[in-house]
Amino acid sequence: MNLPLGLDPDELAVCVSCGLCLPHCPTYRVSLDERYSPRGRINLMRAVEEGTLTMDQEWFDSLDTCIQCLGCETACPSGVKYGSLISGTKTAMAQQRTPGHKLRAGLWVLKHPRLLVWGSRAMAVVQRLGLLSRNSSLWPKKIPLRRPKSTATATGEVVLFTGCVMDTWMPEVHRAAEKVLQASGTAVMLSGTATGCCGALHEHAGLTDQAQQRAQRVMDSLPGEHPILVDAAGCGAALKNYGHLLGTEQAQEFAERVFDVQEWLAKHPERLAKIPLKETQRPPVIVQDPCHLRHAQQCHEAVRVVLAPVAELVELDDEGLCCGAGGSFSLVHPELAQGVRERKMEAIARAGNHEVVSANPGCALHLGAAGAKVRHPLELLAEAIVDPQEPGT
Amino acid sequence: MPDQLLAELREALGPKSVSFGGAAQLLYSRDSSVFPGGQPGPVCFPETTEQVVACVQAAVNHNRSFVPRGAGTGLAGGAIPCDDPVMIVTTRMNKILEVDKQKQFAWVEPGVINLDLSRYLLGTGLHFAPDPSSQQSCTIGGNVANNSGGPHCLAYGVTSAHILAVEVVLPDASVAVFGDPEGPAGGYDLRGAFVGGEGTLGVATRVAVRLTPDPPAVRTMLLDYQDVGTAADTVSAIIGAGIVPAAIEMMDQKVIEVVEKFIKVGYPQDAAAVLIVEVDGLIDGVEHEVERITEIALACGTRTVRVAADEEERARIWKGRKNAFGAIAQVKPGYYLHDTVIPRTKLTEVINKVYETAERYDLLVMNVFHAGDGNLHPLLIFDPQEEGIMDRVLAAGEEIVQTSLDAGGVLSGEHGIGLEKRRFMDRLFSENDLDAQAKLRHTFDPDERANPHKVLPGGSSCAEINHMDKPPEGTWV
Numbered sequence: 048m049n050l051p052l053g054l055d056p057d058e059l060a061v062c063v064s065c066g067l068c069l070p071h072c073p074t075y076r077v078s079l080d081e082r083y084s085p086r087g088r089i090n091l092m093r094a095v096e097e098g099t100l101t102m103d104q105e106w107f108d109s110l111d112t113c114i115q116c117l118g119c120e121t122a123c124p125s126g127v128k129y130g131s132l133i134s135g136t137k138t139a140m141a142q143q144r145t146p147g148h149k150l151r152a153g154l155w156v157l158k159h160p161r162l163l164v165w166g167s168r169a170m171a172v173v174q175r176l177g178l179l180s181r182n183s184s185l186w187p188k189k190i191p192l193r194r195p196k197s198t199a200t201a202t203g204e205v206v207l208f209t210g211c212v213m214d215t216w217m218p219e220v221h222r223a224a225e226k227v228l229q230a231s232g233t234a235v236m237l238s239g240t241a242t243g244c245c246g247a248l249h250e251h252a253g254l255t256d257q258a259q260q261r262a263q264r265v266m267d268s269l270p271g272e273h274p275i276l277v278d279a280a281g282c283g284a285a286l287k288n289y290g291h292l293l294g295t296e297q298a299q300e301f302a303e304r305v306f307d308v309q310e311w312l313a314k315h316p317e318r319l320a321k322i323p324l325k326e327t328q329r330p331p332v333i334v335q336d337p338c339h340l341r342h343a344q345q346c347h348e349a350v351r352v353v354l355a356p357v358a359e360l361v362e363l364d365d366e367g368l369c370c371g372a373g374g375s376f377s378l379v380h381p382e383l384a385q386g387v388r389e390r391k392m393e394a395i396a397r398a399g400n401h402e403v404v405s406a407n408p409g410c411a412l413h414l415g416a417a418g419a420k421v422r423h424p425l426e427l428l429a430e431a432i433v434d435p436q437e438p439g440t
Numbered sequence: 441m442p443d444q445l446l447a448e449l450r451e452a453l454g455p456k457s458v459s460f461g462g463a464a465q466l467l468y469s470r471d472s473s474v475f476p477g478g479q480p481g482p483v484c485f486p487e488t489t490e491q492v493v494a495c496v497q498a499a500v501n502h503n504r505s506f507v508p509r510g511a512g513t514g515l516a517g518g519a520i521p522c523d524d525p526v527m528i529v530t531t532r533m534n535k536i537l538e539v540d541k542q543k544q545f546a547w548v549e550p551g552v553i554n555l556d557l558s559r560y561l562l563g564t565g566l567h568f569a570p571d572p573s574s575q576q577s578c579t580i581g582g583n584v585a586n587n588s589g590g591p592h593c594l595a596y597g598v599t600s601a602h603i604l605a606v607e608v609v610l611p612d613a614s615v616a617v618f619g620d621p622e623g624p625a626g627g628y629d630l631r632g633a634f635v636g637g638e639g640t641l642g643v644a645t646r647v648a649v650r651l652t653p654d655p656p657a658v659r660t661m662l663l664d665y666q667d668v669g670t671a672a673d674t675v676s677a678i679i680g681a682g683i684v685p686a687a688i689e690m691m692d693q694k695v696i697e698v699v700e701k702f703i704k705v706g707y708p709q710d711a712a713a714v715l716i717v718e719v720d721g722l723i724d725g726v727e728h729e730v731e732r733i734t735e736i737a738l739a740c741g742t743r744t745v746r747v748a749a750d751e752e753e754r755a756r757i758w759k760g761r762k763n764a765f766g767a768i769a770q771v772k773p774g775y776y777l778h779d780t781v782i783p784r785t786k787l788t789e790v791i792n793k794v795y796e797t798a799e800r801y802d803l804l805v806m807n808v809f810h811a812g813d814g815n816l817h818p819l820l821i822f823d824p825q826e827e828g829i830m831d832r833v834l835a836a837g838e839e840i841v842q843t844s845l846d847a848g849g850v851l852s853g854e855h856g857i858g859l860e861k862r863r864f865m866d867r868l869f870s871e872n873d874l875d876a877q878a879k880l881r882h883t884f885d886p887d888e889r890a891n892p893h894k895v896l897p898g899g900s901s902c903a904e905i906n907h908m909d910k911p912p913e914g915t916w917v
Contacts, residue, residue, distance in 0.1 A: 060773045060824075065472050065765070066513040069577045070553055079531035079551070080459075080485065081467040081512070094466055105463045122576075124766015126702075364559070 050096045052139040054132055059096065062089045062127045068119035073369040074112050077386035082109040085119035085129055092136055102143060110136055112380055114373035114387070115251060116338035121345075121367075130343070131291075137253030146252050150375055154252065157211045157244040158261070167215040168192060184377040184384065184413040187216050194218040198225050203234035205311070206269060208277045208286065211244035213408045220408070223429035224278045224308050230432050231318035238275070242268040247285035250292065251374045262289045266301045275301075276308045278425055280407035281374060283307045284343035307340060308425060309406060313349035323433040324356055331359040332427065333398045335391070335414070337407030341367045350406055350424050357431045361401055365394040370405075372413035384413070392417050445502040449482050449526070452494035457532075459483045468509065468527050472574075473517040474776060475859060480507070480521040485532045489607065489615060489645040492528060496643065497613040499526045505892045506611075508639040510551065510582035513574040515777060516858030518586065518638045522893045528643055530581050536560055537646065544651045545604055545621040550581025550644045557649070566651035569596040572854065573762060581644050587636030589854030591687040591761070592718075594812035596652060598854060600635045605648035608634060608641070611885040621648035633880060638856050639891035641884040655686070655720035659730050660754040662746040663737050664711040668692060668807075671713040672787035674740040675811045678717070679784060681736055683729055687718040688812030689761050692791075695768065695808045702767040705760035711743070715811065716761055764808045765819070772804070774824040776833050777817055779855040780844035784814045793843045794818045801836040815853035816844065842867070857895045865897045 050056075066086055069075050074083040081087035082105070091109055094100035113133055120129045145151065156163055171190040173179045181188045195218055199207065205228065209221055221237075228235045246261025266289065269275060277283035283305060290299035312319045334350060341347040347367075351360055371377060371387030391414065395403060404424040405411050411421040449458045460482045469477035481504060486492045499506040505525040512519055521527060533549035536557065540546065541564055548557060554575040558567050571590035572578055578588070584606065589598040596602075605619035619631030634641050665671040668690075675688055691699070691714050696707045707714055719729040734745045748754040768775060782790050791807060798805035798820065809817040818840055822829050841851065841864055851861045851868055865874060878896055882888075 061769070063472075063769050063773070063775075064470065065574070066511055066577045067574065067766075069511055070555075079534065080464075080529075082459075082463050087463075087467045090467055090470075091463055100462050100466060103462060105461045109463055124763050125769035126766075 052092060052096055052136050054092060054096060054135045058128050058132060059093055061125055063125055067124060068122050071118040071122035073114055073116060073371060073387040074383060076390060077383060083112055088113055092132060110140060112383055114369050114376045116369035116373060117342035118338060118369060121342045138255045141253030150252060150379060154249055157248065160211060160240045160243050163211055163215055182416045184372060184416045187412060190216060191218060195222050197237060199235045199237045201236060203236035205233055205235055206238050206273050206275045207235050208238045208275055208282060210279060210282050213279050217408050220278055220423045220426060223423065223425040226429040226432060227425050230322045232321050233318060238269060245282040245285040247281050248374045250285060259293055262292055274311060275305045276311050277305060278308045280337040280339035281409055284339040287344060307344060307346050309349040309353050310346040313352040319353060324431050325433055329358045331361050331401045333361045333363060333395055333401045333403045335363060335403050335405040335410060336367045337405055337410045338369050340406050353428055354424050357427055361398050363394045363398050370410050370414055372409040374409060377413050388413060388417055395419055445498055446482055448498045449484055453484055453486055453491050457485045469521060471512040471514045471517060471519040473515050473860060475517040475520055478521045479524055480527045481524040483527040483529060485529050487532045492609045492643050492645050493613050493615060495526055495528045496609050499889060500613055505889045507891050508643040510579035511577045513578045514586060514858060515855045516860040518856045518858035518894055520859055541566065543622060545648050546651055547646055547648050548580055550579060550647060552580045554578050554580060554583060565654050567654055568649055569602055569652045570599045580647050584635050584644050584647055585638050586856035591689055591810060594688060595684050595686045602650040603631060603635050603647060604650055606631055606634055606644045607646035609645055610642045611890040638858060638895050640881055640895055642890055657723040657726040658718060658720040659726050660748040660757055661717045662757050663715040663717060663742045664708045664744050665713045666743055668713045668791055669788040670741045671715055674715060674737050674742055676784050677736050677740050678733055683732060685717050685812065686720045689716040690809055690811035692807040694806045695764055698767045698771055699760045699764055702770055703760055703763055705756045707760060716757055768806055768819055768821060772821045772823045774822050776820045776837055778837060778840050779852045780816050780841060780849050781853040782814045782816060782844050782847045782849035786847040787814065790843055790847050794840055797836050797839045801832045803832060803836055859894060862895060862897045
């Protein structure tokens with residue numbers, strides 16, 4: 048039987064409606080309405096599959112507003128695979144109606160690296176002329192005009208995945224990753240422009256075909272057996288999900304080569320120990336776990352392992368609740384995204400308003416736009432490396 | 441006219457705080473119980489007492505009933521709407537209004553989440569003692585309605601012992617305060633009558649909760665057994681010796697097996713049962729109690745006694761217990777859970793009968809419960825897709841209830857009566873008992889406007905709800 052959403056009935060049946068997911072859902076926390084909760088969304092999926100509800104505007108609104116942070120999946124005692132359910136639902140939704148023009152335009156640009164570079168330079172100029180906001184969740188306060196030079200080599204032991212927007216807007220993070228890896232005695236090569244965008248945002252929007260095309264292109268451009276290291280949690284989660292997205296053995300094998308940079312370093316303590324660090328500690332930093340690191344990849348502890356020697360780490364008391372960035376979420380649902388962000392900003396204030404580290408560019412931009420000072424953990428680690436010219440300082 | 445009712449509610453609460461559409465109607469037709477759901481009218485999200493008054497007044501004006509609802513984690517169908525009621529969802533009334541550390545109480549709104557209150561109090565040396573397994577989601581208002589319990593209610597008492605006062609919107613839309621946060625104020629204890637009223641006496645809009653000092657020391661012990669009877673005897677012997685631990689929880693062999701499979705907390709795999717015993721208080725007293733419990737347990741035939749060495753081990757022991765229901769749900773997608781309370785001395789006898797009943801109906805049963813106060817939670821586990829399964833599950837459930845009543849037990853320890861157990865009420869209470877309860881209810885609510893068809897038996901019932909042949913997919917119970 049062809050069901051409207053095409054979801055696996057067994058997966059759908061696992062949810063027992065206990066409601067233990069409710070407080071772990073950022074949109075429920077803000078709305079306090081079942082329609083914006085994981086339990087509610089699952090019941091709405093069921094109702095459409097059973098034919099008791101049609102996909103009307105109210106239904107779309109409930110499902111559209113899911114940030115896909117997967118906080119509910121971590122919290123669920125029954126092991127509901129919410130990520131799989133919402134991703135299937137988003138695919139069915141995208142087939143019913145096309146995403147908004149702003150989102151479509153954005154996703155189209157991501158697939159064209161040259162356009163992204165030139166477009167970004169144009170934006171940088173416009174921003175310097177004061178015609179583009181410095182407080183957006185979508186682009187940096189200061190879009191770079193040119194990228195700092197990479198120190199990566201043509202061959203290496205590991206590949207650093209450079210992606211699309213991050214390479215253009217936050218190249219300093221890639222440079223920091225290179226510096227840290229090289230200091231650990233690891234030769235790094237870059238994935239390069241042929242690899243391009245990972246397709247995470249396309250998948251997020253339910254554009255599964257496009258996401259699959261991106262995935263195939265990324266895989267084709269990175270043959271071999273080198274580990275592929277990623278410094279953006281969202282991209283890392285997408286790459287690790289290729290096995291599921293494409294359903295092929297080749298994709299599964301590729302996914303097994305993918306590691307978050309911090310995760311890889313934590314798995315190689317002998318290399319981590321080689322990084323020569325300055326003796327002075329920096330002021331305390333607050334660790335913000337991107338959902339794609341904590342709930343999707345479940346390797347957020349690695350950030351603490353690599354940063355522990357560098358700074359006193361301060362934890363947030365909100366159990367890893369999403370910050371509201373969620374890929375393109377802050378673009379499509381600005382009001383809800385701001386409500387979710389307010390909770391995170393309050394948690395940051397309770398933790399002492401220190402500098403924040405976040406291993407995902409989306410979170411960094413979204414929180415930065417609200418006034419938080421956010422940097423990538425690898426930037427902090429790179430700064431703490433002893434300068435080779437001045438041994439012993 | 442439904443349009444006029446809707447307009448009146450939207451006028452009073454604002455258009456964004458009243459929902460009336462397919463998705464909202466569907467999602468607010470159910471709670472966490474097995475029941476397939478009723479039919480809600482407009483779904484309202486008031487934020488103040490005045491707005492709750494407006495909701496109740498609108499219901500009165502249009503001769504509708506109303507149903508108060510918190511997070512919808514109830515297991516007895518207490519928040520299921522019958523007869524198109526105005527749904528009064530209190531989740532947005534979630535402010536902690538006042539904390540008086542000296543007098544050890546706090547005024548909170550009903551939508552505050554139980555665990556959020558305890559988190560908020562971290563560092564003050566005080567906490568709210570009732571800790572239901574759903575505490576991360578359930579609201580204080582829901583705890584008040586169901587007089588909820590939890591593992592640590594053995595020593596500290598269930599919710600009623602921790603509610604000092606409530607502000608209530610009565611079914612005629614007037615507002616009254618029952619009780620006083622600074623101690624009994626004389627007169628009738630209407631606070632006591634309201635707690636556990638399951639929303640049939642009005643809507644709580646502010647609650648004064650007692651704050652309990654954090655114990656200076658805690659020790660958690662894991663005791664294991666080769667048969668359930670010896671575990672049950674140990675529970676009686678500990679309490680009989682005059683010791684009241686903070687918690688005594690029991691898990692049987694099948695629960696241990698699934699918990700270990702999914703969570704891996706280190707329970708002995710070959711045990712027929714384990715007990716988790718927690719004691720708290722002053723450090724010297726706690727050490728002494730651990731010694732005495734160890735002596736008593738070994739004399740009763742306990743195989744091994746393990747005392748958690750540190751906070752990490754303690755957390756691990758509790759993790760298995762607190763996630764047991766979820767782990768069980770991974771065995772089969774449906775389960776039906778009862779909540780009877782029996783005299784501790786009858787534990788062995790009743791549990792053996794529960795096993796017999798399950799076997800006779802060819803059902804899998806697992807036991808994980810608050811052994812210290814005899815509050816059973818036998819879980820019948822099944823696949824809702826199986827043909828005719830629901831008849832067997834309901835029949836076995838009924839037999840378990842009867843076994844508990846025959847042993848001198850009661851229907852509910854902490855989940856409430858709701859829709860689920862009202863049909864059993866006349867087995868526990870005499871006609872006069874029930875009549876007195878009905879008179880109390882009618883004094884508050886002569887028109888049966890507040891959460892109709894709940895708690896007390898009789899009258900019409902919510903359409904198909906009491907005649908369910910097949911549960912909805914993936915029902916929790």
